[in-house]
Amino acid sequence: MNKDKPSGLYAASLQTQYAPTQETSYTSRTSAQKVLRNTYWLLAMTLAFSAVTAFAGMAAGIKMNIFVFFIGAYGLMFLTHKLSNSAWGLVSTFAFTGFMGLALAPILSMYIGAGAGDLVVTAFAMTAFVFLGLSAVVLITRKDFSFLNGFIMAGALVLLAAIVVNLFVGASGLALAISAGFVLFASAIILYETSAIIHGGQDNYILATISLYMAIYNLFISLLQLLGLAADD
Numbered sequence: 001m002n003k004d005k006p007s008g009l010y011a012a013s014l015q016t017q018y019a020p021t022q023e024t025s026y027t028s029r030t031s032a033q034k035v036l037r038n039t040y041w042l043l044a045m046t047l048a049f050s051a052v053t054a055f056a057g058m059a060a061g062i063k064m065n066i067f068v069f070f071i072g073a074y075g076l077m078f079l080t081h082k083l084s085n086s087a088w089g090l091v092s093t094f095a096f097t098g099f100m101g102l103a104l105a106p107i108l109s110m111y112i113g114a115g116a117g118d119l120v121v122t123a124f125a126m127t128a129f130v131f132l133g134l135s136a137v138v139l140i141t142r143k144d145f146s147f148l149n150g151f152i153m154a155g156a157l158v159l160l161a162a163i164v165v166n167l168f169v170g171a172s173g174l175a176l177a178i179s180a181g182f183v184l185f186a187s188a189i190i191l192y193e194t195s196a197i198i199h200g201g202q203d204n205y206i207l208a209t210i211s212l213y214m215a216i217y218n219l220f221i222s223l224l225q226l227l228g229l230a231a232d233d
Contacts, residue, residue, distance in 0.1 A: 036197050038205035042093065043212055049094055050101030057105025064103045072099050077210065084206040093206055097213060111228065119231060123224035131216055134187055138194040145195035148188045155185045176229050182222035189215040
């Protein structure tokens with residue numbers, strides 16, 4: 001008998017032992033790919049919808065009160081999180097992103113009215129480049145960026161504190177630092193969230209869409225502010 005060759009019973013036991021693991025791994029990858037595909041489809045549609053509501057808001061000359069913005073934005077975001085496991089979550093997602101598009105209208109009108117429409121186009125192109133570039137890094141390398149969680153939590157607190165301080169100080173230097181900080185913060189979220197999707201840490205495409213949408217939104221606003229500050233100098 002050849003001792004190097006496993007017996008039929010032993011080979012069968014190996015197959016039984018490892019088959020469930022391989023099947024589970026395949027199912028996990030398939031599920032992650034589905035979440036990623038659904039996230040990108042919904043993200044594309046919500047970004048397009050925001051663009052429509054932003055242009056509609058510009059045409060209507062909408063002005064957004066700061067208190068209305070915070071109540072509407074955080075209220076709709078909270079509602080979307082509560083409904084994220086139901087079909088109504090899709091409705092609240094479009095309501096939230098549509099509202100955010102309306103909130104963007106006064107900002108775009110200000111830049112375009114001042115003859116700085118080229119800055120808007122540049123900020124849009126830079127935002128697309130950063131998002132696609134960072135997403136490609138994660139999808140190609142499949143690196144786990146979960147270690148950014150601590151940086152994101154700390155960054156959120158630091159940025160919030162800086163915003164509150166600048167409400168009273170109104171320093172242009174601090175405003176510049178805040179915008180730069182938001183660029184890094186949004187970039188970290190794109191890396192973290194995309195990594196979470198492909199590694200199975202995020203299995204809800206509605207929540208993934210909201211997270212990536214807000215990262216893109218803040219990235220665009222911050223880049224636009226940085227370009228505006230640079231143009232003023």
